[in-house]
Amino acid sequence: MSGKLILAVPSKGRLQENVHGFFARAGMPLTQARGARDYRGALAGVDDVEVAYLSASEIAAALASGAAHLGVTGEDLVRENILDADARVTLLEGLGFGHANVVVAVPQAWIDVRTMDDLDDVAGHFHGRTGRRIRVATKYVNLTRGFFARHGIVDYRIVESAGATEGTPAAGTAELIVDITTTGATLAANALKVVDDGVILKSEANLVASLSAPWTPAARSAARVMFDRMAAEKRARTMREVRTRFASCDTSLVDEAVTRFRCVAPFGGPTSSGMLTLHCPPDTLHGLATFLREKGASMVTVGAIDYVFSTENPLFAALEARLSA
Numbered sequence: 308m309s310g311k312l313i314l315a316v317p318s319k320g321r322l323q324e325n326v327h328g329f330f331a332r333a334g335m336p337l338t339q340a341r342g343a344r345d346y347r348g349a350l351a352g353v354d355d356v357e358v359a360y361l362s363a364s365e366i367a368a369a370l371a372s373g374a375a376h377l378g379v380t381g382e383d384l385v386r387e388n389i390l391d392a393d394a395r396v397t398l399l400e401g402l403g404f405g406h407a408n409v410v411v412a413v414p415q416a417w418i419d420v421r422t423m424d425d426l427d428d429v430a431g432h433f434h435g436r437t438g439r440r441i442r443v444a445t446k447y448v449n450l451t452r453g454f455f456a457r458h459g460i461v462d463y464r465i466v467e468s469a470g471a472t473e474g475t476p477a478a479g480t481a482e483l484i485v486d487i488t489t490t491g492a493t494l495a496a497n498a499l500k501v502v503d504d505g506v507i508l509k510s511e512a513n514l515v516a517s518l519s520a521p522w523t524p525a526a527r528s529a530a531r532v533m534f535d536r537m538a539a540e541k542r543a544r545t546m547r548e549v550r551t552r553f554a555s556c557d558t559s560l561v562d563e564a565v566t567r568f569r570c571v572a573p574f575g576g577p578t579s580s581g582m583l584t585l586h587c588p589p590d591t592l593h594g595l596a597t598f599l600r601e602k603g604a605s606m607v608t609v610g611a612i613d614y615v616f617s618t619e620n621p622l623f624a625a626l627e628a629r630l631s632a
């Protein structure tokens with residue numbers, strides 16, 4: 308065995324483009340030597356990484372079995388496809404894309420069904436009246452079973468659906484569904500509504516680590532390098548660099564700026580000539596610039612940052628903590 312780190316990323320579908328963008332922004336683009344249909348690749352600038360292109364649900368399976376060390380996939384697929392997920396993988400970080408809710412949806416015509424309790428009543432009546440159990444179409448079989456059990460609903464049966472799940476009530480093959488929704492357009496087009504307390508999971512794409520993969524020294528060191536770049540890109544993306552210089556700039560003023568505007572002073576207080584660099588989130592930027600001018604600055608410049616490299620590597624620390632637990 309090579310000892311390399313295997314990184315599983317989506318080969319197709321909604322997440323693929325975002326995942327490519329994510330690694331490119333972190334300065335380590337995914338490369339496929341033989342074109343888009345090459346299912347093995349590399350990560351530019353990071354040694355000892357082999358990229359495996361898999362479907363989003365196969366990624367969950369590969370992480371569970373230890374065939375991949377790291378993967379990017381939806382939390383919905385991790386929770387659905389991995390039994391006791393928290394014991395076998397660790398979700399290191401939500402990546403801010405691939406948002407989708409796994410929901411229970413019923414026909415809009417069921418005006419008296421608003422909550423899971425109402426649904427429980429309907430399920431009981433349906434069974435009594437027809438002698439059959441109400442049918443739930445879904446590909447999220449495990450999430451559905453767990454959620455219905457938590458709500459004490461037992462009078463139902465699951466009809467496995469591989470696609471076009473929203474069409475099953477109108478087609479007469481199920482009474483209700485469990486599926487993912489983002490904009491709600493597909494549910495609306497099929498005259499379905501989400502049950503008020505029927506959101507099973509709010510999912511997004513996650514960076515996920517396998518706890519059972521062979522974490523060789525080479526694989527660990529590759530993860531450390533990858534995570535360092537990801538963290539540097541994230542800190543840079545969420546902050547702007549603010550610079551100013553004025554004689555009356557002192558440490559108490561910097562302390563006030565830090566608490567009031569959630570900024571950080573990456574290089575400490577002002578220099579002896581009053582030169583100050585701050586990193587500030589975009590939403591408080593104008594407030595900070597106003598504050599600095601009120602305190603005596605005649606000019607404040609703001610710029611985007613590409614990377615913020617720090618000695619801290621929180622993602623790697625989180626991984627190490629789980630691997631040694």
Ligand SMILES: Nc1ncnc2c1ncn2[C@@H]1O[C@H](COP(=O)(O)OP(=O)(O)OP(=O)(O)O)[C@@H](O)[C@H]1O
Nearest residue numbers: 320321322362363364381382383384405406407489
């Ligand atoms: N609007 C959306 N619809 C579907 N999935 C979404 C949406 N937004 C984000 N996702 C995420 O993308 C994941 C993969 O969905 P996608 O449609 O790309 O794959 P798929 O082709 O359905 O996957 P597979 O081939 O494994 O069945 C979902 O499980 C979910 O985590």
Ligand SMILES: O=P(O)(O)OC[C@H]1O[C@H](OP(=O)(O)OP(=O)(O)O)[C@H](O)[C@@H]1O
Nearest residue numbers: 470471486487488489490491492493494
């Ligand atoms: O709430 P919306 O924004 O309408 O999105 C939800 C729809 O998107 C997904 O299907 P997808 O297009 O991925 O097709 P698939 O069922 O073949 O995966 C999902 O299964 C829903 O049907």
Ligand SMILES: [Mg+2]
Nearest residue numbers: 320321470487
């Ligand atoms: Mg899909």
